[in-house]
Amino acid sequence: MNSSTDAFIRQLAATAGEVGKALPHESAALHVAGEASYIDDLPELAGTLHAALGLSPLAHGRLLGIDLEALRALPGVVAVFSAADIPGPNDCGPIVHDDPILAEGEVHYLGQPVFAVIAADRDVARRVAARAKEFLRIEPLPAVLTAREAHAQGRYVLPPAHLTREQSPGATRAAIVSAPHRLQGSLSVGGQEQFYLEGQISYAVPLEGGALRVHCSTQHPSEMQHAVAHALLLPANAVQVECRRMGGGFGGKESQSALFACVAALAASKLRRPVKLRADRDDDFMITGRRHGFEYDWELGFDDAGRILGVEIDLISNAGFSADLSGPVMTRALCHFDNAYWLPNVSMHGYSARTNTQSNTAFRGFGGPQGAIAIECILEAVARALGKDPLEVRRANFYGVGERDLTPYGQRVEDNIAAPMVDELVAQSGYAARRGEIAAWNAQSPVLKRGLALSPVKFGISFNVKHFNQAGALVHIYTDGSVLVNHGGTEMGQGLNTKVAQVVAHELGLPLARVRCTATDTTKVANTSATAASTGADLNGKAAQDAARQLRERLAAFVAQRAGGIDAAAIRFADSQVLLPDGTPLPFDTVVADAYAERVQLWSDGFYATPGLHWNRETLQGKPFHYFAYGAAVSEVVVDTLSGEYRLLRADLLHDVGRSLNPAIDIGQVEGAFIQGMGWLTMEELVWHPQSGALLTHAPSTYKIPTANDAPPIFNTRLFEGENPADSIHRSKAVGEPPLLLAFSVWLAIRDAISAAGDHRVDPPLRAPATPEAVLDAIEVVMR
Known part of the structure; x- marks a missing residue:
């Protein structure tokens, strides 16, 4: 950070109250000291076993057989599991059920997990799994490896998506043809590996009654809970998923943690022993997907000022072998092609190409960057064609007022x-x-x-999907005045727990040091949404604020009653004190202890649902944001x-x-x-x-x-x-x-x-x- 930025932060740090202060990350000292615990830092329970995945050596083929008996006979091997050992559906697809946990019948990419080796020693499990090619019989099939090749063959994981906004039917093509200037072009933008510092890891522990606790490095504990429960034919209440923090996620741990959670849980359930699956970095790369690479073909018409009159574009994403989150990624790309610009006539066509590569998934921006970069490239082309500064062309196309404030998907830029x-x-x-x-x-x-x-x-x-825009939280006040918060978001280094704790501290008039956030846990806040789409603080902050506000109002009512019926709304909470309307301060700790003695409830749940959202998936119209x-x-x-x-x-x-x-x-x-x-x-x-x-x-x-x-x-x-x-x-x-x-x-x-x-x-x-x-x-x- 340079001196200019540093001075700006110091200036902002003078804000009164805990919200708005430039406070350090709640785990900063632990990170620096090496004391912040990640899943692989948890002490291993007695009898812990280790899993490793045997991967397909071919990009596409018919799986004819696995020599499981030979694998199980190798030294140090405790067990080997294949798709046939999964009690429930062999699927971990988040939306479309086309993503097997372990390959069955066919292999779809080089690196696809086919079997899991369980051993008492992680290195033994890895060495055996690395010999997968010796034990697999696969009949090769033709492989399609690029999005353009798949597009030419009409191979898609989902039906194409089309988003058009025209002043009249056929206006886009007419505007392009009749424009004073026309251009066409293409662009290729590659994908991106999330490269989280902590790789994919799950540690499954069997509990009494057939239940399981799964420590999982995931952005979506509830989805992992559901994936494990479905695979093992368990009710959701028998699967507890917990995550204190991740060493980075960037979207790579939103849906694709499921395979690792399911394999670890399967082994733990079958063997009734704790099982840890920590993927080697090379295996992590080979197994998991990443940001979708996109290909673009476009044509547009524009005037002498560089104003776009009509533009048509094909967006072709490399989805990989399965749907995963390619549908909503493409939707968000289409909804961000406009970026900051008014496009009077626009026709967009999105194709999620099916290739024999890893199934691509969420990545920071979730399709938004892939959509917006295309229009920026196009405007630069317009500027060079006209001999103008690109900034001049951008200004000519900015959203304005009146009809110029309506996005192609029908939401106003207010x-x-x-x-x-x-x-x-x-x-x-x-x-x-x-x-x-x-x-x-x-x-x-x-x-x-x-x-x-x-x-x-x-x-x-x-979120593109309306029902994901909700969150819950629990806030506890203990009799010593300290506060504990649990919410449905996950901490991956982005500071979500810090912000949520600031919100709660602010509501109760306490310093941040008095508030602590605990691990995300499906047994505490249920049915959570993924910590994704940049909504972590928006959703969970509001839910925690709701819970804390209920507690504050409850304590205020208690104080008002004891003080002879004064107006509870006039009581303030600040500087670890409860301030009466006349300014008389009461220590927060004392108020809490007294409230407990009078049997006042000192915990509360909070909930929040984002208002005003509506979206038609068929027409791609509404207010998604x-x-x-x-x-x-x-x-x-x-x-x-x-x-x-x-x-x-x-x-x-x-x-x-x-x-x-x-x-x-x-x-x-x-x-x-x-x-x-x-x-x-x-x-x-x-x-x-x-x-x-x-x-x-x-x-x-x-x-x-x-x-x-x-x-x-x-x-x-x-x-x-x-x-x-x-x-x-x-x-x-x-x-x-x-x-x-x-x-x-x-x-x-x-x-x-x-x-x-x-x-x-x-x-x-x-x-x-x-x-x-x-x-x-x-x-x-x-x-x-």
């Missing part, structure tokens, strides 16, 4: 602050002056070229035209989090998301062998993520001043996913530098990630 945020960032970053300076620098630099780009963000906040979060970024890069390497020199970020619950955590989330997005678009390349279908980039040695050295030396981050017009928790806004889209500016700046190498005559055909090879390929085109 709090549009994209334009004023861009204006503020342009002034803060010195964009105009730097544009001129860079042009002059490039004119005298034949090899190194600099690029500058500004990109805005409009991101919708809520509670509100929009906004942002803007300016990035400056230098590109070596001989090697294709680039360096990010400076980044200026301005992001909208409403009235921040915790500015320190929010700025950390903004900067972290920006760097992660930069990795996706510039260096994190996924490569599959074109014949075998093996993922070749399946370890840190071959898959490169950004490090601290990739952060720019000048990194200015600020939070936009304002509050959420929607009734969110303390008028804050979600911060987890939206700022990842700020990294568009880095990729666009690289395109600008490449364009400069050809005197801005050609729009660079740069794919993402913009690896040195991709940069050199684009430079070759613009230099022709």
Whole structure:
């Protein structure tokens, strides 16, 4: 963090009350000291066994048999399980039931789990599982490995989705054909590995009566509970799933933790012994899916000012072998293609291509980045075709008022602050002056070229599915005045527990140190939603506030009655005291102890459901989002035209989090998301062998993520001043996913530098990630 950002945080830290303070993460000291417990840190119970997965060596084939007896006879092996050993449905698909726990009848990708080896020693289990090829009989079948190949064959995991908004029937095509200018093009954007520091892990412990406790590194404990219960033919109340914290998730532990939870639970249930399944990093890469790569084909018409009159686009995602979450990911991509721009006539077609690769899944942004990057690329193409600054074209297309505030899916953009945020960032970053300076620098630099780009963000906040937008919480006040909170969200390092504890402390007038959050547990708060879609603090914060407010009102009524019937509404809670209307302070601890003695209930449950949402899945119309979060970024890069390497020199970020619950955590989330997005678009390349279908980039040695050295030396981050017009928790806004889209500016700046190498005559055909090879390929085109 640079001095500018640090000073900004210190300024915000002066906020009164616990909400709005720049407080440290609740586990920060534990993280630094190495005392924060993750699942693999839990002391292993006596008799614990270890599981490892035997993986398919082929991308596609008919599974003819498994030599289970030979496997079971190997030294150290306690048991081997296959699909035939699963009592219930062999499925862990979150929406469509097409995702087997263990392969059955057919293998669909190289790396698909076929059997599980159980041993007393983890290394023994891993070594046996690694020999899977020796014990499997698989008849090879043709494999489809790319989204475009699958699209050409009409292979999809779900029916295509179409979202069209036209001024009149056929208006999109007519607008394109009759426009003063027309362009068409294509774009390829790769996927991204979540690369959580803590890999997939589940530790299943049998309990009395056939019940199970499953410690699972997951963003969705309730879904894991349901998956295990269904697979083992148990009622949900016989399966307890617990997660204190994760070492990162980024969406990779929303649905895809289920396979690991189910295998560990199956073995524990069958053997009546604790079983831990911790995937090796290579196996984790080979088994699990990641961000969907997208392919795009587009055509548009526009006027002399660069205003889009009509645009048609095909979005083709690589879904992998099963549906997983590809449907809602594509829906969100379609609903974010507009980003911050009014598109009078638009026709979008989404295809979720079925390939013989890992089933892709949720990743921070959940399709939003894949949708919005396409329109940013298109607007840059328009700007170069007209010889304009891309910022001028963006401003010409911003959402406005009247009919210009309606999204293609029918939701109005009522709090549009994209334009004023861009204006503020342009002034803060010195964009105009730097544009001129860079042009002059490039004119005298034949090899190194600099690029500058500004990109805005409009991101919708809520789950695509209405019923996921709910949460519950429990708040307990103990007789010593300390407070315990349990809620349905999961902590993966993003600071959710810190924010929820701040909300509760604020309601009760206590310092944050008096409030503690406990592990997410399906036996405490039931039927939870995934901690995803940036809704963790919105939903769980509101639920915890509801519970804490009930307790505060209950205590206030008790104090008012004892004081002779004074107005309970006039009693305030602040600074660990209960303040009577005349200002008389009563220690909070004393009030609580007295209330307990009078049998006043000192715990309460809270609930929240996001209001006003409605969505038609068939027509893709409605109000899917509670509100929009906004942002803007300016990035400056230098590109070596001989090697294709680039360096990010400076980044200026301005992001909208409403009235921040915790500015320190929010700025950390903004900067972290920006760097992660930069990795996706510039260096994190996924490569599959074109014949075998093996993922070749399946370890840190071959898959490169950004490090601290990739952060720019000048990194200015600020939070936009304002509050959420929607009734969110303390008028804050979600911060987890939206700022990842700020990294568009880095990729666009690289395109600008490449364009400069050809005197801005050609729009660079740069794919993402913009690896040195991709940069050199684009430079070759613009230099022709």
